[in-house]
Amino acid sequence: MEPAIVIKDLKKSFGDKKVLDGISLTIPKGTIFGLLGPNGAGKTTSLRILSCLIEPTSGEVTILGHQISKNKEEIRKKIGCVTESPGVYDKLSLMDNLEFFASCYQIPKAKRASRIEYLLRQFDLWERRNDPAGRLSKGMKQKLSIVCAILHDPEVLFLDEVTANLDPVSTRKLKDLIRDWAASGKTIIFCSHVLAEIDELCHEFAIIKGEVIRLTTPQKFREEWTTYNVLLDVGSDSQKSEQIIKASEEVEEYKRTEDQFHLRVANPKTSNPQLIKKLVAADITVNYITPISVSLEDSYLSLLNQEKEAI
Ligand SMILES: Nc1ncnc2c1ncn2[C@@H]1O[C@H](COP(=O)(O)OP(=O)(O)OP(=O)(O)O)[C@@H](O)[C@H]1O
Structure with missing residues (x-):
């Protein structure tokens, strides 16, 4: 242009x-x-x-x-x-x-x-x-x-x-x-x-x-500042869910907190349905799966903090 x-x-x-x-x-x-x-x-x-x-x-x-x-x-x-x-x-x-x-x-x-x-x-x-x-x-x-x-x-x-x-x-x-x-x-x-x-x-x-x-x-x-881009809530079967999440090629990184998982997936649009399919096939109830978005303000403050630490 x-x-x-x-x-x-x-x-x-x-x-x-x-x-x-x-x-x-x-x-x-x-x-x-x-x-x-x-x-x-x-x-x-x-x-x-x-x-x-x-x-x-x-x-x-x-x-x-x-x-x-x-x-x-x-x-x-x-x-x-x-x-x-x-x-x-x-x-x-x-x-x-x-x-x-x-x-x-x-x-x-x-x-x-x-x-x-x-x-x-x-x-x-x-x-x-x-x-x-x-x-x-x-x-x-x-x-x-x-x-x-x-x-x-x-x-x-x-x-x-x-x-x-x-x-x-x-x-x-x-x-x-x-x-x-x-x-x-x-x-x-x-x-x-x-x-x-x-x-x-x-x-x-x-x-x-x-x-x-x-x-x-x-x-x-x-x-750039979003570590996890998807939040998954699986009700009570989180142990079994963790095994599936761990083995899924869609998931690059994850963090578990009780029945919720913070996930990093390459492309939520294609990865989320795949993951849901795998969980449902294993008889796990998926309460919800939702994108996590970091605000521009959070990202900006993180960058300024990083700059400060680098000095
Ligand atoms: N006429 C001037 N004489 C001397 N210093 C000046 C003059 N105009 C601006 N400055 C200095 O230049 C620096 C940048 O000022 P500027 O107003 O461009 O910042 P800014 O990014 O717009 O800040 P803010 O977000 O606070 O509005 C400041 O340290 C300011 O004191």
Whole structure:
């Protein structure tokens, strides 16, 4: 797939403090790409460089074929950025804020009114259009900053902790929108500390800590940290069951706790029916057999612990 963003050996220091130490990533078009990492890992710094707000110390970023070192103007027209602190003008009304951003983005006058109304209605802000932005609640202000960032229909979007102040209904709506944007070919970089959101939304994600320490997909990452992927409950005949489990080529590893077995099987879809057949043939009652899934959060914490132990 054609890349939307190519980051090559990106470095950034503030004085003698090294924050980014050689980040390289290629992000295909139409991807929702997660950026994860502990506090101070350099996520916001990366997004600020990608949004042309600050200069890198060295390295190169290419967005939609334009190099950031040579063609910021062209890049700015095609990107939108939402950070946790909404960059809207408190004294201006919602309409005036949006008129201002529309003129910055050089949106043709004929299109402005309909685009602004469409987005304000989409984000449930239309009724508040004449209020000063400073009177909005935190979540509403967050929505306004999203509207400002997408007003010019950018092809690449940087979203930093964008759901932080949103209620569950608004969060769900925004996630659906993000999926729609990606499906229409837009590329989204999504920074969040909410691991369930990364899991739910992102096609791929990177864990960074000054450098990229993992580049993977949510599913692969969860699988990597899953020791046992199936839970089997056999009622009272666990002794006999253990002999069968031990002898089964489907089972790679197992752990027994009373009448339950934690199993690792290569492919639960094909292995589980085989195993059930063998147990039932031996007259064993299978109470249930169910997949075990480790959350992305558990996997992430395990990785960080492993990193800590390695230091
Ligand atoms: N303008 C600046 N001057 C000096 N240091 C800075 C500046 N901006 C960021 N830093 C430092 O760079 C490091 C990375 O900050 P950054 O905001 O990129 O982290 P982050 O991964 O977004 O963290 P968080 O999850 O807490 O938002 C931090 O140590 C921070 O103090």
